[in-house]
Amino acid sequence: MRQLAVISGKGGTGKTMLTTALALCAKDVVMADCDVEAPNLHMMLDAQPVDEEPFYGLDVAVIEDTCTRCGMCADACRFGAITDALSIDPIKCEGCGMCALVCPSDAIHLERRMSGTVVLSSTRWGGLVYAMLKPGESASGRLVATVRKRALEMADGGTVLIDGPPGSSCPTISTLTGVQLALVVCEPTLSALSDMKRVLALADQLHVKGAVCINKCGLNDAIESKIEAFCVERGIDVVGRVPYEKSLFEAYARGHCVDAIQRHLIEQAKDIWRYFERTLRER
Incomplete structure (x- = not known):
């Protein structure tokens, strides 16, 4: 089973936007939104619910x-x-x-108490499984595992593209376990750099290959250089450098991200997807 997880050390780096771009250029892929406390991928891809099931935490x-x-x-x-x-x-x-x-x-x-809902849905680009954890509920890691299980069943031996949660806690551990590649989306800020190091260390502990995509390039050249230097020192591939494009983020905020991504981000996404496929061949 082929599984790519797109994650980030902190929120707001553009993780879901990049996952959306990858979904547009991938073929025969099932998507899983494992950010169960704040799922957004279904909105970006205009997903249509097909079935729902309760999650008991x-x-x-x-x-x-x-x-x-x-x-x-x-x-x-x-x-x-x-x-x-x-x-x-x-x-x-x-x-x-x-x-x-x-x-x-x-x-x-x-x-037993119902702690959330798992939704199986369809999009123009493939199936999507996502979930919504009720506010204040625990067991987010178990809900992530359930989302991934349903996505694997839907993929039936194919490829699963995962939009992971930010951070490095239990939901991220549940997201990364068993995947072939963890793509860390980082922005050129000190906090993002620090959190990128933490989540890459987590991937390493889980024996998952890590790679980095720098988003919003051009906003802080000094921090970009630090991100690059860290990756070179640790032998981590920087597989994407996405320039900051204000119109892209404005379209994303309005929910019109697909057209904007196809104009500004699709070629970068194709390169990253080809990197993922090379990684699979080399394993």
Whole structure:
């Protein structure tokens, strides 16, 4: 199975825009938006939902009417999820089950709770799987794994293009595990440079080949040079250099990104896709 993950150390670097460009030039590809807390790829590609399924994350504790109000559950809860009135705060509850374990009257049980939705959709360029995690919910890494599983099933042995989440925490780990290439989109700012180093280190720990695309080139030559120097020092390929184009970002903000990408970014995306295919042949 061929899998390319487009990620970034921080938000706002142009990760989803580049993923959109790659989707336009790739053939026979299924896309997976693994930024489950703030998915945007379906809007960029005007995706049409085909099917939805609930995602059940962490369990939640429920106190029954047989409660004797002894308070042992509140004392045992490490997350402060049981109020003074002995009711459950579902936002704080981690579903660990300790309250049910210590309850002397067996008045507490755990229930599954719906934490988000997985959406299977179609676009002009292929299938797209994305998800929406409810605000305040945990288990984002598990939801990412579910999105990837559905995308792999839809691809049926073909190629999956992943729009990953920003950062280097659990959702990114779940995104990168098992892919052939992690394409890190970086902008020429100090924060993006720092976060790029972190997410490249994560990819290395997961034994995933990393490459870099510098977006918004021309805004800060000094930081661009630092990005280039770091990549040369570590033997990391810089596979794309996208000049800053104000009209592209204005079109992107209005949701008219496809036409703008075809005018300004499609040739860069084709070069990156060819790099991905060479990487697969060399493995």
